[in-house]
Amino acid sequence: MGRYVIRRLLQAIPVLLGATLLIFAIVFALPGDPIRALAGEKPPSPQVVEVLREQYHLNDPLLLQYWYYISGVLFRGDFGTTFQNVPVGDLMKATFPTTLQLALTALMIQAVIGVGLGLWAALRRGKAEDTMILASTLILISVPTLVSGFVLQLLLGVKLGLFPIAGTSEGWYSFLLPGFVLAGGSIAYLTRLTRTSLVETLRSDYIRTAVAKGMNRRRVVGRHGLRNALIPLVTFLGADLGNLMGGAVITERIFNINGVGSLLIRGVYERQQPIVVGVVTALVLVYILANLVVDLMYAVLDPRIRYE
Amino acid sequence: MAKTKNDLLPSEGGFGNEPLLAVDNLHVEFHTRAGVVKAVNGVSYSLSAGETLAVLGESGSGKSVTAQAIMGILDMPPAVIPKGEVRFRGTDLLRLSEDARTQVRGQRIAMIFQDALSSLNPVFTVGWQISEMFRVHRGMSKRDAMKKAVELMERVRIPAAKQRVNDYPHQFSGGMRQRIMIAMAIALDPEVLIADEPTTALDVTVQAQIMELLADLQRESNMGLILITHDLGVVADVADKIAVMYGGRIVENAPVHDIYKAPAHPYTKGLLESIPRVDLKGQELYAIKGLPPNLLDMPSGCAFNPRCPYRQDNCVTDVPPLHEISGVRSSACHYWREVLDGS
Incomplete structure (x- = not known):
């Protein structure tokens, strides 16, 4: 029985990795720019947008972005932060x-x-x-x-x-x-x-x-x-x-x-990858x-x- | 002399005492959407203590339904019993309340079924299932009941009973499972044991062992045994008398040696001739032509007439009564004399 449980838990690892990658890619493919969505009605200056895009690795290719994310989760237990600089881990812990x-x-x-x-x-x-x-x-x-x-x-x-x-x-x-x-x-x-x-x-x-x-x-x-x-x-x-x-x-x-639920909806609306991926993976x-x-x-x- | 089946209880003359169990003119119908299925049409038979009655017939002949009516385990509805009596030591079981019948079931009349695997509960150990009889009906403690279960498993010759009492049904072989069913059935020393095709699902060698076990147990406890089967070969050694059923009726009633020597009904004759024989090896095996009757649309007259080599015109119009041949023998065939002489 114990060995069976361990085997099943080990099998869960590739499933979880696959799920995170898939969700990450889906959010990546969504139309719209998260930085603009964040700013709302008043468009920020192009310089600000560019700085923010660099800060959140938004200009990098998909797999590199995914690597930044998943290495943070695996090695530092860090689920990333929202654009408002709130750790996603804390949000999940609260909800x-x-x-x-x-x-x-x-x-x-x-x-x-x-x-x-x-x-x-x-x-x-x-x-x-x-x-x-x-x-x-x-x-x-x-x-x-x-x-x-x-x-x-x-x-x-x-x-x-x-x-x-x-x-x-x-x-x-x-x-x-x-x-x-x-x-x-x-x-x-x-x-x-x-x-x-x-x-x-x-x-x-x-x-x-x-x-x-x-x-x-x-x-x-x-x-x-x-x-x-x-x-x-x-x-x-x-x-x-x-x-x-x-x-x-x-x-x-x-x-x-x-x-x-509310957290996930917010993540999708604001195109906040770390929220969506974190929540869905936990689910x-x-x-x-x-x-x-x-x-x-x-x-x-x-x-x-x-x-x- | 042509007596009707209703005023005739064939075995009484032969044994001269009140039978242990008597089924008298029993009718069972199933009310289905397709119509009324008359599964049992006026069956009568009787059983004394220590006696073995073999009820023979093919699928749909009503042999199992009769047994289930005796046990009171038919689903009613759709089943309806419009007529008939099942007298156990003189009491008509069909008139008893459900509570009173529950007291008879399992304790005084017990039953075993064809498929022992599906008839045993998969989620309880065999020991639990056997000992349940003692816990529920005798109020024994779990421990004492378990001890009795082991004793019973030894009595039905299950090897290493003590070690296996906590195993589940799926961990046993087919023959062993049927032994467990038997152990459960004989747990409270019932006076009547009904075995509904107990060996049909088993290998031939195992069949013989189970039949031998049943015969031994019967001798030890002097219980009456009703053995339901479609296999004439199975009953030859153990049965005292045979009731052959066809289309919901008894077509022939006879002591076992009489029937093997000379059948008095064309259907019985056909059954005997379709047993494979060593001396006729290589020849084509005889088969009764045609198909069993459709219970929703029974042939007029004698139910066997479409398949019968002895058929005359009146077979299609008149239902043959159960003719008395001797004190212990009867046949529901207009031409039983010809059949008897011809064999």
């Missing part, structure tokens, strides 16, 4: 925990609601509850975050005053509503996935065996069915953590949460780690899977 907290809250919410509703629907298959749950997941999938975010903010935050309207000043509690909004589509998807998985599992031969052994329904479903049905869900939950972190932009905007790392955890979870849940 990542916030977004991670938001994403984890969303993940918890979708695991509880999605799996719960899915199990309920599967056990009441073909009955009224099942149809209702399936219909409501359809609605949940169809409503974009932009709508559900503002509506819930207005309804539960402003009108009813149940949740904080914006910001993160109230700790975990202030993440609940944004977390739910962020989890929205995933809740619906997970509900359907859980339902299908359990229905499928309950049709298998070993469930018939459990019934033939004289186990009551509670035990048949809860002990013999559930663990098998959960295996495919772990993949979804793991992969979704990355999606939630990267997709938190809109939610963060609506609820005025200072997270990775890639989250994906890789989440997938590794998923694979390890598999081995825990399914004894047929072993890593050596």
Whole structure:
């Protein structure tokens, strides 16, 4: 197991290097001049522009620029600075925990609601509850975050005053509503996935065996069915953590949460390569780690899977 | 004398006591989108303690569905049991509440299935799965139940049982997995064991071992054994009597030696002739012509008539009743005398 983990982590190195190069090149290829974008309405003098371009190596070829960047990261732990001279490392340190907290809250919410509703629907298959749950997941999938975010903010935050309207000043509690909004589509998807998985599992031969052994329904479903049905869900939950972190932009905007999404948007608008590359690389790392955890979870849940 | 199948329980005359298990005029239907599938149409058979009944038939003959109806493990719906009784020691199981039936299942009537790998839960150790019987039904502690599991694994002759009790099903070979299924089924000394094609998925040599094991276990505990199979060769040594099923009905009922000596139904005859024989090596193997009946669209009259070499006009119009041949023997063929004489 330990060797397997180490091998997987070593494999992550070329992936991360490749990802950084790719993102670096994409930002490089974007039209527009970052220095002019920085200056805004009033154009700076050509001399100033030239000095700044030299300072940020903007006149050098792509690969050389990339080398300056990646050697800084690798040898000095320096993720570069913004044009405002703020270290990108500090920005990421300030925003990542916030977004991670938001994403984890969303993940918890979708695991509880999605799996719960899915199990309920599967056990009441073909009955009224099942149809209702399936219909409501359809609605949940169809409503974009932009709508559900503002509506819930207005309804539960402003009108009813149940949740904080914006910001993160109230700790975990202030993440609940944004977390739910962020989890929205995933809740619906997970509900359907859980339902299908359990229905499928309950049709298998070993469930018939459990019934033939004289186990009551509670035990048949809860002990013999559930663990098998959960295996495919772990993949979804793991992969979704990355999606939630990267997709938190809109939610963060609506609820005025200072997270990775806002930072990334700013980086793209201002063509600040170090911000974009730093943030995206960190997100890639989250994906890789989440997938590794998923694979390890598999081995825990399914004894047929072993890593050596 | 033409008796109908309904007032006839073939084995009772031969054993003269209340049977352990009696299936009486059982009907099972599946209500599907394509229509009503009549999988079992008035099947009756009985089983005494210590007796082995082989239920023979091809896929779709209703042999497994009958067994699942006895166990109460049919998915209802789509399955419906419109008529019939399953009497276990005189009690009709079909009238019991679900709770009461759960008490019978596994403890008094147990069942093993064809594919042992898919029938065992992949995420629990075999020891866990066997000992579950003792923990749930006998309230034993984990440790004691595990000890019993090891004993059972030894009883079904799994080598190094103690070391292997914490292994998972996928770590065992096909024959060993079926032994684990058997260990689980006999855990609580059931009075009836139903084995649904227990050796079909196994190598021939392993088949023989499993059959031998089942026969030995039955002798030790005097349980009634229902052996469901499509393989006449498997049942010859172990069965006391045979019920041959076709198209959801029993077409022939007989003690095992009678049936091998002289079948009384054209279908049974066809089955016997299609067994490969050493003395006929090199000759083309006999096969019953045609295909099994479509349960959604059964032939009129006798279900076997489109494939039957003895067919006469009335076979297409009249459903043959189960004719009594002797106290222990019956055949659902209008021309059973001709079949019997011809073989």
